[in-house]
Amino acid sequence: MQRIMVVDDEKKIVQTVRAYLENEGFKTYAAYDGEEALRGLAEWDPDLIVLDLMLPKLSGIEVTKRIRASSNVPIIMLTAKAEEADRVVGLELGADDYVVKPFSPRELVARVRAVLRRLDESEEAERITRGDLEIELKTREVTIAGRPVELTPTEFDLLTFLARRPGQVFTRLQLLREVQGYTYDSFARTIDTHMKNLRRKIEPDPKGPRYLLTVHGVGYRFTRGH
Amino acid sequence: MQRIMVVDDEKKIVQTVRAYLENEGFKTYAAYDGEEALRGLAEWDPDLIVLDLMLPKLSGIEVTKRIRASSNVPIIMLTAKAEEADRVVGLELGADDYVVKPFSPRELVARVRAVLRRLDESEEAERITRGDLEIELKTREVTIAGRPVELTPTEFDLLTFLARRPGQVFTRLQLLREVQGYTYDSFARTIDTHMKNLRRKIEPDPKGPRYLLTVHGVGYRFTRGH
DNA sequence: TCCCCGATTCACGCCATCTTCACGAACGCA
DNA sequence: TGCGTTCGTGAAGATGGCGTGAATCGGGGA
Numbered sequence: 001m002q003r004i005m006v007v008d009d010e011k012k013i014v015q016t017v018r019a020y021l022e023n024e025g026f027k028t029y030a031a032y033d034g035e036e037a038l039r040g041l042a043e044w045d046p047d048l049i050v051l052d053l054m055l056p057k058l059s060g061i062e063v064t065k066r067i068r069a070s071s072n073v074p075i076i077m078l079t080a081k082a083e084e085a086d087r088v089v090g091l092e093l094g095a096d097d098y099v100v101k102p103f104s105p106r107e108l109v110a111r112v113r114a115v116l117r118r119l120d121e122s123e124e125a126e127r128i129t130r131g132d133l134e135i136e137l138k139t140r141e142v143t144i145a146g147r148p149v150e151l152t153p154t155e156f157d158l159l160t161f162l163a164r165r166p167g168q169v170f171t172r173l174q175l176l177r178e179v180q181g182y183t184y185d186s187f188a189r190t191i192d193t194h195m196k197n198l199r200r201k202i203e204p205d206p207k208g209p210r211y212l213l214t215v216h217g218v219g220y221r222f223t224r225g226h
Numbered sequence: 227m228q229r230i231m232v233v234d235d236e237k238k239i240v241q242t243v244r245a246y247l248e249n250e251g252f253k254t255y256a257a258y259d260g261e262e263a264l265r266g267l268a269e270w271d272p273d274l275i276v277l278d279l280m281l282p283k284l285s286g287i288e289v290t291k292r293i294r295a296s297s298n299v300p301i302i303m304l305t306a307k308a309e310e311a312d313r314v315v316g317l318e319l320g321a322d323d324y325v326v327k328p329f330s331p332r333e334l335v336a337r338v339r340a341v342l343r344r345l346d347e348s349e350e351a352e353r354i355t356r357g358d359l360e361i362e363l364k365t366r367e368v369t370i371a372g373r374p375v376e377l378t379p380t381e382f383d384l385l386t387f388l389a390r391r392p393g394q395v396f397t398r399l400q401l402l403r404e405v406q407g408y409t410y411d412s413f414a415r416t417i418d419t420h421m422k423n424l425r426r427k428i429e430p431d432p433k434g435p436r437y438l439l440t441v442h443g444v445g446y447r448f449t450r451g452h
Numbered sequence: 453t454c455c456c457c458g459a460t461t462c463a464c465g466c467c468a469t470c471t472t473c474a475c476g477a478a479c480g481c482a
Numbered sequence: 483t484g485c486g487t488t489c490g491t492g493a494a495g496a497t498g499g500c501g502t503g504a505a506t507c508g509g510g511g512a
Contacts, residue, residue: 096249139393139450140441152469153443180470189489190471196491207490215477217488378458415500416460422501423458433501442468443499 002116005029005044007037007063008052008078017050020105021112025174034058041073048116050108051095052078064095074115078103128163130222131199133202135160144202146201154179155198160189162212167224169215194222228342231255231270233263233289234278234304243276243334248334260284264292267299274342276334277321278304294320300341304332336403355388356448359428359437361386370428380405381424384417388438393450395441421446 004026011032018028022092029044031037033056040046049067053060064075077098096115099108112190132145140156142149151159157179162170170178172188179194195214199206211223230252234240237258244254257263259282266272266397271303275293279286290301292341303324322341354361358371366382367373377385383405388396396404405420421440425432437449 138395139447140395140444141393141450153441154470187472189473192490193471193492199490214489380459413461415462418501419460421501425501440500 001025002026002047003027003029003044003045003110004048004050005031005037005040005168006050007031007034007040007055007060008050009033009054009056009097010052013052013078016105017108020109024109024113025177034060034063037063041067041071046073048074048076048112050076050078050112054080075110076111076115128160130163130166130211133163135163142202149201151198151201154194155201158194159198159202159212162220162222166222169218169221175220191220227253228273229253229255229270230274230276230278230338231257231263231266231272233257233260233266233281233286235259235280236278239304246335247338250339252338256421260286260289263289267293268299272299274300274302274338276304276338290321295442302337302341302424314428322388322426340403354386356389356392356437359389361389368428375427377424377427380420381427383408384420385424385428386447390419392448395444395447397445401446 006014006017006021006028007030008017009032014030018030021028027036029041029046035057036181037049037051037055038058041049051060051063052212055063058066060077066075067073067075074096076144079098093116097110097111126137129136134143136142137160140151142151142156142159158175161175161178172191176188179191195212196206199209199212202211213221213223215221220222230247232240232243232247232254234243235258240256240258244256247254255266255272257266261283263275263277263281264284267275277286277289281289284292286303290303293299293301298320300322301320303321305324323337325337352363354363360369361382362368363386366377368377368382368385384401387401387404398417401417402414405417421438422432422444424433425438428437429435439447439449440449
């Protein structure tokens with residue numbers, strides 16, 4: 001689960017943003033001024049920081065500068081319309097995106113997802129190899145022990161998502177959200193069917209899966225070891 | 227790291243554009259009039275120039291003319307709507323693309339990437355051969371099993387883009403952007419029609435395509451292997 | 453100005469894929 | 483071991499993506 005630190009001196013904003021992020025499956029932390037933000041970075045090691053530009057004690061700009069001295073954690077800035085010049089400075093200092101106040105929490109969530117996704121695409125290879133399983137991302141080709149396997153779009157996305165994070169357990173709802181955008185009014189057990197179909201296609205013995213493991217009472221995960 | 231020179235007399239624009247480009251991993255330089263631009267070219271040897279049309283001392287047109295006297299560096303022009311005539315002159319003089327003010331910095335960044343990528347590709351091969359299909363890049367001639375095929379400009383660009391990257395899957399939006407420059411509100415399924423027409427022209431059996439393959443739920447790709 | 457060609461948009465029918473559902477099997481706790 | 487819960491599965495139905503022909507748009511040339 002990805003960890004987001006929200007930094008703003010307006011408690012109400014922090015509260016709202018956190019609520020939305022938590023609701024989307026992120027773990028969140030709060031900081032209410034620049035000093036807390038820097039402590040929070042050291043202590044929590046968040047995967048992304050949502051940072052207000054106007055902060056007591058240390059300004060957002062200053063905080064960004066100090067963060068960048070030691071870390072590449074992605075930063076999304078919250079700015080008021082009037083602070084355009086500062087926004088530019090923020091980008092120069094290495095903020096990854098910004099959102100103008102007043103913003104809709106949904107938009108912020110979308111940006112957070114976008115930045116994290118962009119990052120993790122750019123960081124990672126073009127091929128995932130896990131034992132006999134190979135996933136070629138650019139061509140969306142999958143082979144098992146060299147033999148090509150035909151997957152539907154959803155199957156491919158699901159497999160790729162899990163195989164990127166071996167060992168990590170996801171609930172059906174999390175997987176649903178990953179795989180079919182974020183519509184939460186669907187039937188979680190749809191995932192079961194995709195798993196069945198995936199197993200049929202990639203598991204030598206679908207009854208005793210080597211790759212796609214069930215975690216009873218929780219969800220699924222891709223095998224850790226091999 | 228690629229080097230971009232930004233030329234505009236409005237400091238604010240230069241500042242914003244540089245921030246965005248830097249943020250995307252480019253190294254940037256600034257010039258605030260035509261003379262500085264020419265000095266900058268000699269001094270910094272940039273990989274691409276973003277050039278405003280309206281400049282003090284030397285106009286953008288004049289600057290372009292002088293640059294082209296000695297260099298093939300790609301140029302992207304910034305123009306106001308009203309300067310349409312000049313834009314045409316600019317393109318005739320060898321600008322590689324233009325962006326109309328007011329523009330979104332993101333769009334400009336996209337154009338920069340596109341021009342650099344295009345360049346990069348054109349420097350490689352002069353002919354693409356894939357099975358019976360031959361694409362002559364300089365003359366834009368296409369033959370299938372030796373028989374010449376008439377393609378429209380868009381069809382040619384689309385086919386070439388895909389054939390350069392066999393196996394790689396692209397969404398309709400990616401293809402649209404490639405083929406018709408950057409447009410934010412177009413209809414992705416336009417690509418379907420181009421595909422249909424292309425298939426009609428180059429596929430022996432358009433119903434069972436050998437070259438241009440559909441990836442259901444994702445987009446299209448040129449066949450890998452054969 | 454009109455004409456023509458190519459690009460774009462649109463509507464519709466078909467079919468791959470996704471979703472839902474029901475029921476029996478497997479699991480895990482006491 | 484017994485029982486409630488969760489999971490696997492096959493099949494049926496709903497969804498939505500794709501191919502296509504045809505209408506419309508738009509720009510360049512006669």
